[in-house]
Every structure is written in structure tokens, then in C-alpha cells.
Amino acid sequence: MIYKVITKKEFKKFVNGLINSNETFGPRQVNTAKDGKPIYQFKEVHSFDEMELDYTLSYSSLKNFFLPFREVLSRYNFTDDNWEQEIEYRVNPRVIVGVRACDINALCKLDDIFVNGSFPSPYYIARRNNTFLIGMDHLPMDDCFCMSMGELVVRQGFNLFCTDLGDRYYLSINSSKAFNFLRNVKTTDPTDKDDRQWLERRNLIKRSFNTTVDTSSLPNLLDIEFDSPIWEKWGDKCLNCGTCAMVCPTCYCYGIEESIDVSLKSSRRERFQHSCTVVDFAEVAGGHNFRPSKEARLKYRYYHHYHGFAENADEQICVGCNRCGRNCLAGINPKDVIDDLLMEKTDEV
Numbered sequence: 001m002i003y004k005v006i007t008k009k010e011f012k013k014f015v016n017g018l019i020n021s022n023e024t025f026g027p028r029q030v031n032t033a034k035d036g037k038p039i040y041q042f043k044e045v046h047s048f049d050e051m052e053l054d055y056t057l058s059y060s061s062l063k064n065f066f067l068p069f070r071e072v073l074s075r076y077n078f079t080d081d082n083w084e085q086e087i088e089y090r091v092n093p094r095v096i097v098g099v100r101a102c103d104i105n106a107l108c109k110l111d112d113i114f115v116n117g118s119f120p121s122p123y124y125i126a127r128r129n130n131t132f133l134i135g136m137d138h139l140p141m142d143d144c145f146c147m148s149m150g151e152l153v154v155r156q157g158f159n160l161f162c163t164d165l166g167d168r169y170y171l172s173i174n175s176s177k178a179f180n181f182l183r184n185v186k187t188t189d190p191t192d193k194d195d196r197q198w199l200e201r202r203n204l205i206k207r208s209f210n211t212t213v214d215t216s217s218l219p220n221l222l223d224i225e226f227d228s229p230i231w232e233k234w235g236d237k238c239l240n241c242g243t244c245a246m247v248c249p250t251c252y253c254y255g256i257e258e259s260i261d262v263s264l265k266s267s268r269r270e271r272f273q274h275s276c277t278v279v280d281f282a283e284v285a286g287g288h289n290f291r292p293s294k295e296a297r298l299k300y301r302y303y304h305h306y307h308g309f310a311e312n313a314d315e316q317i318c319v320g321c322n323r324c325g326r327n328c329l330a331g332i333n334p335k336d337v338i339d340d341l342l343m344e345k346t347d348e349v
């Protein structure tokens with residue numbers, strides 16, 4: 001990693017340069033919630049000033065830039081005695097500015113599945129390779145718990161990461177592309193004062209967390225609590241809407257649909273995002289459902305996130321953004337569920 005410092009004025013010039021030659025996305029206010037708070041999303045921007053880099057949170061994650069809700073994997077054209085398959089996964093270079101550390105770490109977890117896993121996805125890889133990511137630190141929201149999940153610091157998965165030092169940014173440069181782009185603007189080597197301020201900023205972020213989740217007993221606690229009544233308690237509340245998985249930056253389960261044109265001359269295969277909390281997720285031909293109860297479905301999601309699957313090297317995939325908790329209409333959130341599991345065993349002692 002190479003470190004540089006850039007004034008905010010120069011950073012604006014740098015980003016405007018990227019915007020002029022690439023499709024660029026950044027945080028923008030798209031609506032206002034009932035309580036008057038702004039709702040932000042990552043949207044296309046045409047100038048630096050359209051972005052609100054001090055945004056609080058984006059309700060949906062960056063995942064959909066890499067795993068769209070629905071995408072065509074291939075098209076087929078049939079003729080009398082032959083057929084052709086069309087596959088398209090070319091992506092124009094694009095830039096995303098203002099990405100939070102937890103969302104970058106979430107992408108690294110998706111990389112483990114779709115880039116480094118047993119069945120790499122060329123669609124995902126094309127999007128990932130053609131996206132220039134500029135990360136930015138921020139003070140946590142009241143309910144963020146990324147520090148508890150060990151996801152507060154970014155080490156990989158981005159091109160450039162900015163730590164806010166007031167009138168300038170401390171830049172962590174993580175790719176040759178970022179280093180070369182920065183040659184077009186003025187940067188300086190960090191001084192002792194810059195290094196000290198960087199550390200102060202890191203400590204301020206750490207001190208600002210109001211929510212902690214005790215993850216020290218995971219994943220063993222989940223082994224022990226497999227038959228706990230806690231799953232029924234929270235499962236009963238679940239509406240099986242799948243919202244938690246849609247907004248989660250690391251939920252990646254999907255379904256495949258084939259559809260044939262009425263002329264019988266063409267067809268297409270589509271991939272769509274699915275959720276293990278939705279009723280038909282584990283249903284198979286013949287109507288058998290491997291997880292018929294709400295309790296089993298909700299439990300499955302928690303096991304995937306906090307216990308881990310062999311597929312992702314048994315790694316916990318939650319990054320502690322609490323998007324699932326914020327968006328759940330039934331008030332289900334990871335902190336309360338994990339606290340309940342811990343309390344159940346503590347109460348028994």
C-alpha cells in the first residue's frame with residue numbers, strides 16, 4: 001500500500017477528471033423518510049457537487065452493481081436444424097465514489113465466492129475488474145456493529161481509500177491504476193502530523209461505536225444452540241419477505257429461470273436474487289420443502305452468516321452494517337438475535 005495526502009480541493013479536481021471520462025456513481029439523496037431523514041442511494045453523477053460524501057447510509061448495498069437483482073445469463077436462437085447461444089458480459093469501465101469500509105469488505109467476501117470459488121462467475125468478474133472503487137471513512141451510525149465483526153478496517157478490494165483529515169484526505173493507494181490516475185493531480189507524502197491525525201481519526205471512529213455484538217462465542221454458540229427455542233421466538237415474527245437478503249451486501253443466493261419465447265424460436269436464461277427466508281427457496285420438484293417452517297428458514301440465514309459454509313471456507317460473512325435490521329418490518333436484527341442466544345445460555349448457568 002502507498003500513502004499520500006491530497007487537499008479536498010485537489011481531490012475534487014481528481015474526481016471530476018474521472019467523471020469526465022467514465023460512468024461514475026456516488027451517494028445522492030433520493031428521498032426523505034417519514035422522520036425527515038434523507039434517504040441516500042448510489043446513483044450516476046455528472047459532477048462532483050452532485051455527490052453527498054458525508055451521507056449517513058445507503059439503504060441498499062453496493063452488491064447490486066455486481067450482482068444485479070435480475071440479469072440475463074444467456075440467450076438462445078433456434079433454427080430448423082441448429083441453435084446458437086449468445087453470452088454477453090462486457091462492462092464499460094466505471095467509477096464508484098464514497099464507498100464505506102464495510103461495503104468494501106462485503107465485496108471481498110463476494111470475491112471469495114464469485115472470483116476465487118470453485119465456480120467463478122465471468123459476469124461478476126467482468127463487473128469487478130471494470131469498477132474503480134474509491135472508499136471513504138465515516139463515523140458509525142448508532143446501530144452499526146462492523147467493529148464487532150472485525151470489518152472496520154479495509155486491507156484489500158478497493159483502488160483508493162480516503163481518511164478524512166478535515167481540509168484534506170489521507171489516501172491509501174491500493175492499485176497501480178489509482179497511483180497512475182493520481183499523477184494528474186497534486187499529492188504530497190504524509191508528514192508526521194498527517195500520520196498522527198490519521199491515527200486520531202481512526203481512534204475517533206473506534207470510540208464512536210454505540211452498538212457492540214459479542215461475537216467471541218461464534219460460531220460454536222450456533223452449534224450448541226441449534227435446537228434452541230430462540231429460533232421459534234424470532235422465526236414466528238418473520239414475514240418471509242426476503243427484504244433482509246435483498247439489502248444485505250453479502251447475501252448472494254440466487255435462482256435461475258428459463259423462459260421460451262411463444263414463437264419457440266428463442267429463449268433466455270436469467271439469474272435472479274433469492275432469499276433463504278422466502279417460503280419456496282428450499283422447495284424442490286414434487287413439492288417437498290426442506291425448510292418448511294419460518295423458524296428453520298430464519299435459522300438457516302443466521303447459520304450462513306455467522307457460522308459459515310464450507311463454500312466460503314466457513315468464514316462469517318456478515319460485515320455488521322445492520323441494513324437487514326434497519327429494513328426488517330418485523331423488527332428482527334442480528335444484535336437482538338445473537339444477544340438472545342447468548343442470554344439463554346448465560347441464564348441457565
Ligand code: SF4
Nearest residue numbers: 238239241242244328
Ligand atoms: S427477517 Fe425481517 S426482513 Fe428478513 S424475511 Fe423475515 S421479516 Fe423479512
Ligand code: SF4
Nearest residue numbers: 248318319321322324
Ligand atoms: S448486518 Fe445484516 S445486512 Fe449487514 S452484512 Fe450482516 S446480515 Fe448482512
